[in-house]
Amino acid sequence: MFLIFDTETTGLPRSYSAPLTDFDNWPRMVQVAWQLHDAQGNLINSNSIIIKPEGYTIPFNAVQIHGITNERAIEEGQDLKTVLQEFVDVVNQCQYLCGHNIEFDNNIIGSELLRCGLENSLAAKPFIDTKNDQTTEYCAIPGGRGGKFKWPTLTELYTKLFNASFEEAHNAAFDVLATGKVFFEIIKRGITKVAEVTDLQTINYVAPDLTELYKHEQAWKERKNKKAEPTVTSNVVEKSSVDVSNLKFSHLHNHTQFSVLQSTSDVGDLVKKAIEYNMPAVALTDHGNMYGAFLFWQAIDKHNKGVKSHNEAVDKGEKTEDKQTELKCIIGCELFVCKDHKDKSKQDNGYTQVLIAKNRLGYENLSRLSSIGLIDGAYYVPRIDKDLLLKYKDGLIATTGSLSSEIPNLILNVGEEQAEEAFLWYKELFGEDFYIELNRHDLPDENHVNDVLLRFAAKHKVKYFAANSNYYLNKNGFDSHDILLCVKDNEKKATPVGKGRGFRYGLQNKEFYFKSPKEMMALFADMPEAIEATNEIVSKIEQFKLGRDILLPKFEIAQAFIEENEAEIESSHQRIIALKEKGWEDKKLSPEAIEVQKAEMRVIAEQFIYMSHLTWEGAHKRYPDMPESTKERIAFELATIERMGYPGYFLIVADFIAQARKMGVAVGPGRGSAAGSAIAYCLWITNVDPIKFDLLFERFLNPDRISMPDIDIDFDDEGRGLVIDYVINKYGANQVAQIITYGTMGGKSAIKDTARVLDLPLEDSNNLSKAFPDSLDAKLKKLLKPGGIDQKYLDGIKDKREVVEQSHNFRKLAEGNSPQAAVLKQAYELEGCLRNVGIHACGVIITPDEMVKFVPVTKAKDSDMLVTQFDNSVAENAGLLKMDFLGLRTLTIIKDALRYIKQNHGIDIDIDAIDLEDKKTYELFQRGETNAVFQYESAGMQKSLKDLKPDSFNDLIAMNALYRPGPIAYIPNYINRKHGREPVVMDLEGMDEFLGETYGITVYQEQVMRLSQKLANFTKGDADTLRKAMGKKDRATLDKMKGKFIDNCKANNHDPVVAEKVWKDWEAFASYAFNKSHSTCYAYVAFQTAYIKAHYPSEFMASVLNHAGSIDSISFLMEECKRMGVKVLGPDINEGFAKFAVIPGGTDIRFGMASIKGVGENTVENIINERNENGKYTSVFDLAKRLESKCVNKKSLEGLALAGGFDSFEGIHRAMFFTPDTDGLTLTDRMIKYSNQMSLGNDTSQASLFGGDDEIQITEPQLPQKIEAWGKLEELAREKEVVGFFISGHPLDPYKLIIDHKCNANCAQLKAGLEPFKGKDVTFGGVITGFENRTSKTGNAFGKLIIEDYHGSVELMLFGKDFVEYSKFMVSPLFVYVKAKVQERYGQPGSLELKIQKIELLELVKENIFSTMKLKLDANAINEELIANIEAIFNSSQGKCSVEFFVEDPAENLSVKLFSKSQKIAVSTDLMNELDKISSLTYELT
Secondary structure (H helix, E strand, O other): OEEEEEEEEOOOOOOOOOOOOOOOOOOOEEEEEEEEEOOOOOEEEEEEEEEOOOOOOOOHHHHHHHOOOHHHHHHHOEOHHHHHHHHHHHHHHOOEEEEOOHHHHHHHHHHHHHHOOOOOHHHHOOEEEOOOHHHHHHHOOEOOHHHOEOOOOHHHHHHHHHOOOOOOOOOHHHHHHHHHHHHHHHHHOOOOOOOOOOOHHHOOOOOOOOHHHHHHHHHHHHHHHHOOOOOOOHHHOOOOOOOHHHOOOOOOOEOOOOOOOOOOOOHHHHHHHHHHOOOOEEEEOOEOOOOOHHHHHHHHHHHHHHHHHHHHHHHOOOOOOOOOOOOEEEEEEEEEEEOOOOOOOOOOOOEEEEEEEOOHHHHHHHHHHHHHHHHOOOEOEOEEEHHHHHHOOOOEEEEOOOOOEHHHHHHHHOOHHHHHHHHHHHHHHHHHHEEEEEEOOOOHHHHHHHHHHHHHHHHHOOOEEEEOOEOEOOHHHHHHHHHHHHHHHOOOOOOOEOOOOOOEOOOOOOOOEOOOHHHHHHHOOOOHHHHHHHHHHHHHOOOOOOOOOOEOOOOOOOHHHHHHOHHHHHHHHHHHHHHHHHHHHHOOOOHHHHHHHHHHHHHHHHHHHHHHHHHHHHHHHHOOOOOHHHHHHHHHHHHHHHHHOOHHHHHHHHHHHHHHHHOOOOEOOOOHHHHHOHHHHHOOOOOOOOOOOOOOOHHHOOOOOOOOOOOEEEEEOOOHHHHHHHHHHHHOHHHEEEEEEEEEOOHHHHHHHHHHHOOOOHHHHHHHHHHOOOOOOOOHHHHOOOOOOOHHHHHHHOOOHHHHHHHHHHHHHOOOOOHHHHHHHHHHHHOOOEEEEEEEEEEEEEOOOOHHHOOOEEEOOOOOOEEEEEEHHHHOOOOEEEEEEEEEHHHHHHHHHHHHHHHHHOOOOOHHHOOOOOHHHHHHHHOOOOOOOOOOOOHHHHHHHHHHOOOOHHHHHHHHHHOOOOHHHHHHHHHHHHOOOOOOOOOOOOOHHHHHHHOOOOOEHHHHHHHHHHHHOOOHHHHHHHHHHHHHOOHHHHHHHHHHHHHHHHHOOOOHHHHHHHHHHHHHHHOOOEOHHHHHHHHHHHHHHHHHHHHOHHHHHHHHHHOOOOHHHHHHHHHHHHHHOOOEEOOOOOOOOOOOEEOOOOOOEEOOHHHOOOOOHHHHHHHHHHHHHHOOOOOHHHHHHHOOHHHOOHHHHHHHHHHOOOOOOOOOOHHHHOOOOOOOOOHHHHHHHHHHHHHHHHHOOEEOOOOOEEOOOOOOOOOOOOOOOOOHHHHHHHHHHHHOOOOOOOOOHHHHHHHHHOOOOOHHHHHHOOHHHOOOEEEEEEEEEEEEEEEOOOOOEEEEEEEEOOOOEEEEEEOHHHHHHHHHHOOOOOEEEEEEEEEEEOOEEEEEEEEEEEEEEHHHHHOOOOOEEEEEEEHHHOOHHHHHHHHHHHHOOEEEEEEEEEEEEOOOOEEEEEEEEEEEEOOOHHHHHHHHOOOOEEEEEO
């Protein structure tokens, strides 16, 4: 017997894995229908019964599916227990339970049986599901998980079997009819096999006659249509008599781009819209976070300040316009409330819940709830639970929310009784601060919810308000928002909106926008009280400031110190109070508030006196013979700090820097303008003397700029985490946080995402992205701005002709109605949308108390450290003490190099005490040999250094500041003036005082500030304002200050025309001007690295190699080692270490064994430890014998062999480890076997019969014989497999001179980008390391060559004729010389390609390639020693290449060409290396 059955229910369970006894989880049964058949398909019994609802109602959405209303269920339904007993009787007659997705129906009935106290007799019955693997394969519907077919629905399976659909789906009786027919058909066809049914031909499914039931169903439908429930409107409560048109309206449920990938509304634009509509208030209620809260408050605060200013002007009669109204800021959040926010065993996103902060307490509680949701409750979404609501409800207003909120959702999907229970829970919790939210988006579901909510309102006396939950600002923003949702869910816009497979999420209509008050009045014209209620809610909101002064954590000072210095502390306290009293009066603070302020000032006074004590203590150490001027400088800075009130900041920084040094963490000498502070130097915060280098801290210049100093600190990148841990331990994990970053959609990203969603072909999408202008300033909002490209953007790129052309061409692509134009128009709307969040690379926040009291927080993915929800742009305004803990790799390099020097030479070097006049270091700079020297390693910088020939630290400071966009143009002038080839001219008298050190060229911001004071009597504050205005290109401020500058210069007897020129020079320069303090600090670090490189090259390069990062970088640095004469040898088990290291007692560097692919850290550690304890290994078998057997494994041994780790042993070559000998064993096999034997032998020592101890004697194996060694190319190729690059040599070495002197580009440069080579012919050489032969969709052959040189690799694509001509080079390894041109692709403006012109074999090019060497000599450097040196070099390199000399006098711009008739040379790498050592000589090979 087969019992085929189906149920209709009140909905779906929240969890399918919940136990059947979780009665709140499992929905109620509304209808059950069944058919009982024998094995031949004969009908034995059938029924269809509706259950009378008791204790629940059938929810709206369930009625939409099965059509059974509460009215019908009550009228014709039967008692549940009676129905269940009848069904169980039938169950007991059957052998199998059958159905489609039968597990669901089993669970529904099983839960109902348990609810009624009956045994679940279904649990023991075997069942057959028509939704099985066989029917899935039969239907073969794509779209399942992992590329498989998806489960068929009953309709899909029925249609496939019978080529027809069935009516009345989702009614139990008719579904059972269809299921029965399907069930017997799949058995009959053998799709699903049942052991008890053997004679398939006798199956004849007999269906019950449902004619009368069908008529009954139709009658109920007609009755339902005639008697539709009337819409309940506001007449159920007391109606307002106010005319809706006279009311104000405020939107209280708004989402912005901070509702990640769910809204396109910009925070600033939302505020502007509310202002445009003259709303009294506007709320921010983003999903699950408060990321945008401060920006939202800040935008409204800025507007309100303008309103106040305007209204004051009206009151004074200065303006005649009407007064304006301030906009009230309402901060809220739409949180996710689940059952248990800490339960992550199953997905439970909960319901959304709108909460609004009524006051500061409410804001703090909302902040805490949001933080808990993101930190503890994050699981798919950030979640809280009702227990947390109970705990943090104070100061909050709650609403019933939207359809995804609990009460509306229960109304639709569970039942009105359960919804009312939840309604009363919220009412009880929030009291009069609980409101019904009525949205009218013209949705049937929403209309039904509103009807029920209005009944609740009347019954329970709860007020309701009008809302329009929105996700975009304007009605025409629907499409771009819909695309955003597709981006979020990785969907296509063409996929229909709906639920279930084959559908995607999307808003159901275009009504979810920020509607105007006029539109809202029309929408709620029938219930003005709903509009009026928004004003009641707004009136409840207390305004509070989110912006505040910086909050410093308390720095503990010993009580003994305070007691000993009480008099000084009290004196400071009184001075600070005197400075603050007027401000307290202006703010009209109460006496109690003033006392609180005084107490805070007392803490500052204690910190100031303690800081003063430490400062003077440090000053006497820094300046043993302290002049009066230095004392005055320190005293001035101390007074400034006391006045501004931030001694605690300096104490905190000094404390963790001191601790860093104690922990062995390298600390940078300083960073940014803070290095200009003498106090920072005396407290050992910085290590560069600001007085010696004439530095200043601009914060001390402007007494009106009372803001926290911004001291950024460099730590070695490996020790940075230790310092952060110290800060966390000192102040508490709940008071230290990193800073969030917001990842927004850039222009190209928006284009690619939109193109995918709109199904634009990939090639077209790529072309659009490539057409995007090559400028960091390029934005879709600027390029596609209505009315034309943004003028400020065009002004900024006017000197970049190509970018201007690209910009105009790009805009043309957006014109018209092409698919590409449609993509760009929608991408324009998406640009700037928040896509994800990250963590600021170095920013750390410290607060005086629990972090969440001051800012909402979240947590990093891979760390337990807190992260602020506000980003760096608002941290200071939000009162957050922010410090940058930067990890500087160079400091790690220095630290490791010093350790190597100590190990190899026994010398302890204090890197902060080296001689800044060291001759050898300056010679290195003068030769431009600055590869791996911090900040001075670019080719352009090296050329400038060779020309400059720096001989003082000031030169290095200046070069660091000048070598950047803008000032770089002044470098030739600086060089020529230094060497007397150009006169030093000062525009105005007196400028030499500050421009003398830079030869009359303005290099530093400080020079502009000081000159403005000297020439035009600017105050220190004016000078600082000028610096900021120039840096930010603040035209309004600059125009205002320009007049003052010119007038004051004239008053000081300076020529106003020349003063005008000076001002223009400053404007052009200052936007790029560098801070001298920062430049000095980084020049100092550069000098330290150069010093180590000059004096200890091997140790320096070993350290640099260990921190190089990429394979390309290591390859480049190994070439630098070769140039320096430092050999980098392959790994060796007797001399190598885990990392690159200098061989003890020598200068060569050994490759680190831990970097060999396949060689584990444990094996390397075992090799080194055993070698250190018992001496070097004598053979490979000695190694096998001495190492732990687990370390003697095939992978490790072969890796060491391929890398050359055993090459130093006599009679060994690498092929032995891989080629079997006559006994079938490789050397690797013999080593492993020997190791195992030795290990076993040591474990089985036995006592001799004659009383002594004997050990098993194991003979050491012999090396394999007659194994042919690999060729050099094969050896190098295999070496590269395990190391990533070539160590023991390079295949290109025979062609190195061609690569160096006949190529104008290398593979790494070409791979990095073709833009620098646009329109140019390029030549490069390399070895072919890979190739591919392919066929396009159209059947055309094409291919790819991978060419590698000393610097990296690049891919060359071969199409059409190029493929035919050059495919013969698809052989590895071939050594080739390539000539190509960089040009735009055909039909793709802005997209560059490398067009091959010729490929030759390097071996053929090598013959007679160099005919002449041209040497250029500086006339001023020629002497007998130089001539003798050159002659000796040439005499040792006799050959066929001619030599020409060019003697040049740069000052006179003269060049004399001289020939050498007798001297012929052989061009070689050794010759080049010798010539490279002569700094006054350059050469060219032709």
